[in-house]
Amino acid sequence: MRHLRLPVRLTRIGMLAENAVRCFWPLWTIGFLCLAPLMMGWQDILPLEVVWAFAGIGGVAFVAALIWGQRRFHMPTTTEALARVDAAMPGRPIAAVADVQAIGASDPASIAVWQAHVARMAERTKSARAIEPDLRIADRDPYGLRFIAVLFFVTALLFGSFLRVASVGDIVTGPSAAVASGPIWEGWVEPPAYTGRPSLYLNDIPEGPLQVPAGSKVTLRVYGEDGGLSLIEDVSGRGEEAIPLADGQQQFDIVYSGTLTLDGENGRRWLVTALADEPPFVTLTEPITADAMGEMSQPFRATDDYGIESGTATIELDLAAVDRVYGLTTDPDPIDPLVLDLPMPFTGDRSEFDAFLVENLSEHPLANLPVTLQLEVTDAAGQTATTAAEPLILPGRRFFQPFARAVIEQRRDLMWSRDNARRVGQILRAISHRPDDIFTSETMYLRLRTIIRRIDNTMPVGMDDEAEAEIVTALWDLAIQLEDGRLADARERLRRAQERLEEAMRNGASDAEIAELMQELREATNDYMRMLAEQAEPGDGTDQADNSENGMEMSMSDLQAMMDRIEELMQEGRMAEAQALMEELNRLMENMRVTQGEGGDGPPMPGEQSMQDLAETLRDQQDLSDDAFRDLQEGFNQGQQGQQGQQQGQQPGQQQGQQGQGQQDGQQGPGGQQDGQQGQPGQGGQLGEDGQGSGSDQGSLTERQQALRQELQRQRDGLPNLPGEAGEAARGSLDRAEGAMEGAEEALRGGDLAEAIDRQAEALDALRNGMRELGQAMAEAQTGETGQNGEQGEAAGRAVPGQRDPLGRETGNTGQMGSDQNMLGGMDINRRAAELLDEIRRRSAEQERPEVERDYLRRLLGQF
Template sequence: MPPPPPLPGDPLAPLARPIALTRAAMLAERLLRAFWPLLSLAAVTFTLLAFRLPDHLGAGQWPVLAGALGFLAVVLAAFGLRRFRIPTRAEAIARLDATLPGRPLAALTDSLTLGETDPATRALWALHRGRMAERAAGARAPLPAPDLAPRDPYGLRISALTGVTVALIFGAPLAIFSPPEHPRPPGAAEAAMGPAWEGWAEPPRYTGKPGLYLNGVEGEDLVLPEGTKLSFRFYGAPGSVPFRETVSSPAATPEKTEGGEVQSLDLMARRSGVIEIGGRTGRVFRVTLLSDSGPVVDLPRLAERRADGKLAQPFQARDDYGVVRGQARVSLDLAAVDRRYGLAIAPEPRPDLTFDLPLPITGSRADFTETLIEDMSEHPWANLPVKLSLSVEDGLGQTGTSGDQALDLPGRRFFDPRAAALIELRRDLLWSRENAPRTAQLLRAILNRPAGLFPAPQMAEALHAQIERLEGASLTPEARDEVAKVLWDLAKLLEDGGLADALAAMQQAQERLSEAIRNGASKDEIAKLMAELKEATDRYLQMLAERATDQEEGPQFGQKQDSQRITGDQIQQMMAEIQRLMEEGKMAEAQELLDQLARLMENMKVTQGEGGEGDGPGGKAMKDLGQTLREQQKLSDDAFRQMQRSPQPEGIDPGLEQPGPGGPQMQPDAQPQAGEGAQGDPGESLAGRQHALRRELERQRGLMPRLDGEAARQAERALDGAGEAMDGAEQALKEGDLGGALDRQADAIEALREGLRQLGEALAEEGGQGQTGQGAQGMERRGDATGGHGERELPRDPLGRATGEGSRIGTDSDLLKGDDIYRRARDLLDEIRRRTAERSRPEPERDYLRRLLDRFATP
């Protein structure tokens, strides 16, 4: 067999690119190894130039340093050229071949020495070269590895690179292309050698601009704020440094100081112009003066009367650099005053009211918005026409004003007729002391029949004393102010004074709100009066509920007919509607609804229900479910007591309670009966009662009205869960597992409660009422006896006791009974803590709750 033909061409031709890259990497390695000292020197030189070292050297120092650096660079370059050698292609092939297993590149360039004539040898050699070619195809050029650490044991190259990095971040890299700045500003030595100058520009402090050293300013353009102070100092004989300027008015001339060798000049820049300084170091400055505009103050809107009677006037001020002070001035607008009654005579002269405007403590004062708040409710001009003017001033002394704005000076409004009368008499007396006889006469008219007019007889006595002072020989300004103070205090007592009778307080709140609607009160005042009406109404309803607690049946607001009944929810809805109408500006509709609420509350009285039985099937279903719930709780209590004592071998435990006459009736097929356990196991007796309750629940569900809605479906699911829990409890009682039975009974009780709550909401949605079903199982709202606030749930007090028949508060059952007395204790503590945190509750009640927590919640 003839030998295989040799591989055509260069066997390494496919690897030309990896070989070239390997050779380039070797070239970079040798360059770095040879010239790294030269590169480090270049890095150091760049760092020095970037930090402007030439600017800090003298005229003869920088060339010496540059020459030394150049000589050192030549020496290092020669040393590098002496060591540098360009790598050959063979060295690159060997370097690349060393990175591959088996050195395939060398195998491709080898030739067969022995056995060229042997066909088997030639075939084996061809197979070997094919495998080497496959390995060589995966060759990748290695990265440069200069390995400079052994050649630079002191890390000089690292220091040079660190300097370059710092220069790039903190220096001025572009400064290497600019020559050193010369000549430098004259110093003290140069000033002593010949004529020289120095200059400073100090902008006004309020601008916040920094001062300038004019000798160090580059260029001729100089932009300064108006009012900048320019100071110059000239060294040498007088007149040796020519000076001319056109920025001050009039032009300033230097003054001789310090023995005639130094002249100083201070001037104020008032206009744009030119400053020319002659001499060897002279300069020319073209000054552009930035004019300072005057401040501006605006009133976004006029002040509205707040409920507390304070003036709250928002304003907005702005200036180029910032406002430094401001003032508000209030003057009486006599032309706009209704000059009738006590205001018909000329008023006594009073100075205008002035107030300092509030300015931002932090932040910019160039543009800000603030609110001036002042209490002028006791001032004689309160609620009278006045003119309000705001003025602000900047640092230059320029002022800006808002102009006169006409408005009624906000003051407290009194809606009680008696208080309003006293306030009007007080205003007339402060208007002028000539009104003293008229004020005394009107006070005598008010006190003609004081019985029933004032809540306390001391008020009438105090007014009689003031009449005597008014009718005296002379009324001094001090005595007048004292009388006015007494009238003010009495009016506040009549307006705010706590009436003990809740109905009178509610009616008073309604009258004050009506008066506010008629007089066009502000939104803030109406909101405050509306809150007072809600609070007074809640107190009145609470009084009705407390008055009915001693009755056998629960309180119902209104008559016995459904059309005349009203719930706490409906009262709250009416007041919410009144507030909505007032917020929308529909005062007539709000007044009509308020009158309707007043008539309704006047006719409200406590009537007796019918044992909690509703007029329809919904009320009957609620009552039956409530009875089932009570029987389930009683059965759970009996099971708990049975678990606490040892079982008796004969007879029924005498502590077990049997269903009373009002309890659920057993069906004919219900077994075992409640009394069957008299001769059997006590657990079987409890299981029979549980079975009877389960059958009774099924009967009641069959008689329930068909309702739609999510609440009805939730009620169905809850009652299904109650039935399943009852079945589980019955089975556990049959098996003697009292612990498991108690757990299932607790689930049944919770499910019954949820079913009652959801059924009540479903009936309310169906009938459009806030409460469906009366008496024991009527739905109430937690936290308010009237159903005014909170979450709907069964009427139970915080101790976990169910209300008695007809919503009677309290129960005859033992508090230590139940499905989980420890859970009840935790719930009670949580409820006390929640009520203690409610700031809306009266302080005496919160203090009592805190004492309870201190006594029982502290471990």
């Protein structure tokens, strides 16, 4: 059977390899273990006795392994290979074909069966394949000695040379043989490790130019007599004198470009170029940015020819740029520069990268103060690069609640200088004079009084580092509680409204109770959304919605639609569906984030620009109110200083007694009622005729207030004609805000800062109410437009639940109002619609018309 020759032959070769590996693996293991040290040149370093002992042990082990392998080696035969191929096939067809019939040889039927069986087996032999040898010897080498030997040999190949094995002949033939064969040399150039470049073997590099990094180490090893070769080089700075190379090793570093010459038999000459390490480079790529919580982000770029090792950012106070007013007038306590580690890439190339320095330094003494930022990077060679000192305001957390901002300002003054401790205590007493108007909980007031007592206790003995750190931390925690407490209170109110509504669902409340609870839920939702919006800075990117697959966008009109649907389901008695929708609303409110921006891809809603302008006016009015408060505060401080000058003759014990008496009153300053008298504006002559404090450098407060009032009037006149009661309420709130601004303007002109601040507070409240009502009117307008155009998933012609016509009637099953016919002929439809809307607005504003008619006109405006 010729088709069996190739599988059997290949199987026999595999069996030969299998037997050789199993019998001679100790032989090549010992060979690798003996050859690796010779290739590494150990024979040139170790004593001669050790080399001879190693050679003897290695030779004996090699011969023993050879004899052991020969005694166990067996040359496989063709029969054995054929039997292995046959055993791999089912039924052993090869043996079956070679068999003869033992019984039934005279029976024709039995003979026929046997012949059929032999034919079937002969056909099966055609599928014979060569059998792979089993080269695994883990059972014979359980400790993996063969792998250790291979590892040693591969290491010798990488870092050694076969030429070193030839030096063993010196041991056998003696020194005369080495002299007869002439000197032998080897050389390597090892660049600095940080470059990542491989070592160069000089024996493989021909004469000519050779470029290597500066600082590379040259190693030359010569085997032979003294004077066989001499070294001439000017790259290390040692001079160009010829240095005879003895039997041994010569090392030096390449510092300069020059020549490297091995003079003598088989010598070479290279023109070496030392590639200098370029210094690193770092720069700020964009201005610093920060979010509302004070987390700053400073992008930068760093480059180096081999890679940046480390970097730092140094932030130092820019004292010349500080506005030295109020608590900053005193000389500051020493503030050490703030040093931050720059982020470095964990993986990848560090030769060029862009990164961001992200930190939150809101609690640092330099927060919100002018500083200089300087970046410094260092490469592996120790070279550094720095950026120019960049002046900036170190970002800190933004506080929107006025009292929280005042507490943070006093905290900053205390960290600026401990000499401000008395002043900080007095101001904290002054701003907490009427706690009911400021604090939402008694806990906050008690925390403030505790801080004031701690400050007073440090006065007689002075404030140390531990006391300052404790007071500063307490002020920060109080400011955070004041700032975040408003949002937490709004969220708690929303939660209570949801719980009351869920309880009403379970108990089967009446329609009147349902309407009352739904109104409470709507008001709590509006307040919560307004708080979220106040804490969201426009365009800062901190409150942008997630772009993940699970993210979704909802407008205020969508929330209103969900609450309307809940109320409708409850009135219909479908409590289970209302409960499910209520849980969905609660989940949405928990994950709510307020976003500000373009508002999507659709057209902008009427009033969005007005909301942005009013928000800007609100911020400007808040800044103006803060400036007025600072002027009042400055007048208070100067009056206090004048009184202290008059009382310099008093004894310290008397002053402390007066302070202790003032502290017994929970709402009075250090001097009891005298503090209020000292803080009255005008006593120290600090206010001019226009109401501007002497410390103000931003223009007349009166003129700024007048400009804000005129701007608000322009914005009020430019408001869109939003329908519904919310639109009218928004206009009324803006009217009240304008009146309050006018009162503040008159108070500033008369020099009464306290009255001006009160009127400005009324203007701020009216502006916030106007913005909230304007947003509600915009949401109602969007809801009406959505119901007409069939957006938000409503199919065309499908009735929206609860939708009514202008007369208050149900719209029916179709949900359509009006006619599809063109009843205007060839007139301009848009112009005619605008004229009709203007006429309806004019008539709805006429108070002499009956209330029924004006109510009808308002419903028309609400629908169209």
